[in-house]
Amino acid sequence: MAVVYDEARKKKLRDEIYLKNRILVEGLAFDPGIFKNLDLGGKFIEYVNVMFAPDKHAHKSVEFPGCFLTPLGNYRTQIRWNQNSPVSLVYEDGQFNIRDNGKTVLEKIGFARRPDYYQRTTSDGTSMRTVAADNGHGSMFVSYSNECSLKDKGLDCLFCNINATKSIYGEAQGITWKTPRQIGETAAAGYREGFDHITISGGFISERREVEYYIDAAEAIQEYTGLEDFNGTGVIGAPLDFDIFAKYKEAGFKTIATNIEIWDEKMFDVICPGKSQICGGKKHWLAALEEEVKVFGKHRVRSTMVAGIEPKESLLEGLTCLIEQGILANPSQWNVNVGSPLEGHRTPVQDWHWEVFEKTVTLYRRQGVTWDELHDANAQNDYVHFDLFRLEEGVELK
Numbered sequence: 001m002a003v004v005y006d007e008a009r010k011k012k013l014r015d016e017i018y019l020k021n022r023i024l025v026e027g028l029a030f031d032p033g034i035f036k037n038l039d040l041g042g043k044f045i046e047y048v049n050v051m052f053a054p055d056k057h058a059h060k061s062v063e064f065p066g067c068f069l070t071p072l073g074n075y076r077t078q079i080r081w082n083q084n085s086p087v088s089l090v091y092e093d094g095q096f097n098i099r100d101n102g103k104t105v106l107e108k109i110g111f112a113r114r115p116d117y118y119q120r121t122t123s124d125g126t127s128m129r130t131v132a133a134d135n136g137h138g139s140m141f142v143s144y145s146n147e148c149s150l151k152d153k154g155l156d157c158l159f160c161n162i163n164a165t166k167s168i169y170g171e172a173q174g175i176t177w178k179t180p181r182q183i184g185e186t187a188a189a190g191y192r193e194g195f196d197h198i199t200i201s202g203g204f205i206s207e208r209r210e211v212e213y214y215i216d217a218a219e220a221i222q223e224y225t226g227l228e229d230f231n232g233t234g235v236i237g238a239p240l241d242f243d244i245f246a247k248y249k250e251a252g253f254k255t256i257a258t259n260i261e262i263w264d265e266k267m268f269d270v271i272c273p274g275k276s277q278i279c280g281g282k283k284h285w286l287a288a289l290e291e292e293v294k295v296f297g298k299h300r301v302r303s304t305m306v307a308g309i310e311p312k313e314s315l316l317e318g319l320t321c322l323i324e325q326g327i328l329a330n331p332s333q334w335n336v337n338v339g340s341p342l343e344g345h346r347t348p349v350q351d352w353h354w355e356v357f358e359k360t361v362t363l364y365r366r367q368g369v370t371w372d373e374l375h376d377a378n379a380q381n382d383y384v385h386f387d388l389f390r391l392e393e394g395v396e397l398k
């Protein structure tokens with residue numbers, strides 16, 4: 001049942017989400033040594049760099065928490081280390097606080113609990129924390145490969161740091177390619193403790209054999225969880241042959257994601273050269289998404305867009321067009337991470353992003369999108385627009 005907030009509480013929660021948005025845009029400055037005061041890797045979850053490192057600086061020898069929780073709304077806020085940020089995370093008087101330009105703005109923040117499966121290993125001795133990340137709100141995230149072959153051709157997307165993440169953290173955190181069996185066993189361990197959604201993603205592999213890999217992974221998840229419907233999302237590039245969408249569905253994936261990233265066609269060609277040249281260009285991506293809706297159904301297809309590279313009008317046009325077609329377009333705040341080809345650039349200011357998020361929520365609500373649909377189709381449900389959506393819809397999580 002939807003929660004009805006009184007206006008004063010709703011405003012406070014909204015202000016907290018607004019601040020969260022600022023923290024995500026600016027990142028957090030802190031001394032990595034403060035985490036010795038936290039039971040990280042014990043009671044609280046650490047960030048495992050399975051695909052994209054979220055920080056501006058590398059920190060191979062020390063692990064950070066995955067996120068912090070805001071005091072009022074418990075909003076999960078990803079920790080993005082930026083030593084030049086005006087916003088800082090400090091440990092003082094036995095508690096963690098957030099300061100903005102030196103002034104305390106959040107006191108006694110919390111941290112997310114570490115799931116039990118993070119301390120377990122698969123039958124071949126692989127640490128489960130490297131197989132599937134806990135992305136919050138019941139979602140597990142598997143990156144079957146932690147590299148993208150587009151880099152070898154000089155065609156990797158300019159905002160992406162998957163290959164840099166591998167070279168910084170692959171060996172340090174023991175992250176490699178996953179076998180279907182490792183995925184199946186890890187999914188089963190997670191689902192036993194309450195997780196209810198799993199995304200399978202990864203970089204491009206040179207022979208474009210994703211479909212076979214995903215089918216094997218789906219079969220393993222079904223075998224080890226005992227669930228025919230395991231509520232899975234397969235994230236794939238636009239294939240040349242659209243007949244394979246049905247194969248993903250038959251394999252048991254409930255939802256599918258094909259990330260268009262950039263709406264403006266000319267910018268798409270420049271920012272995503274591999275997606276443009278190898279997968280038939282933007283028009284082909286749009287045709288693929290349209291076909292996916294026919295196979296999987298309305299609100300069972302997701303497309304993530306990088307918010308902050310192209311002009312806002314163009315991004316909003318893309319979000320509107322896709323959402324009106326029944327596709328759950330998802331503006332992902334551009335965060336310029338360590339090792340990305342655009343390292344040194346910065347994302348737009350906080351209010352630029354805030355406007356995009358508010359408009360996205362309006363579009364979702366206008367089309368009757370539900371929280372369950374967003375949960376089932378997205379790899380991560382703790383972005384700002386999802387918090388805003390939950391607040392507007394009165395959705396409280398367990």
Ligand code: SF4
Pocket residue numbers: 147148149150155156157160161162202203204274275
């Ligand atoms: S296709 Fe682009 S976004 Fe995806 S992993 Fe490769 S370089 Fe990164």
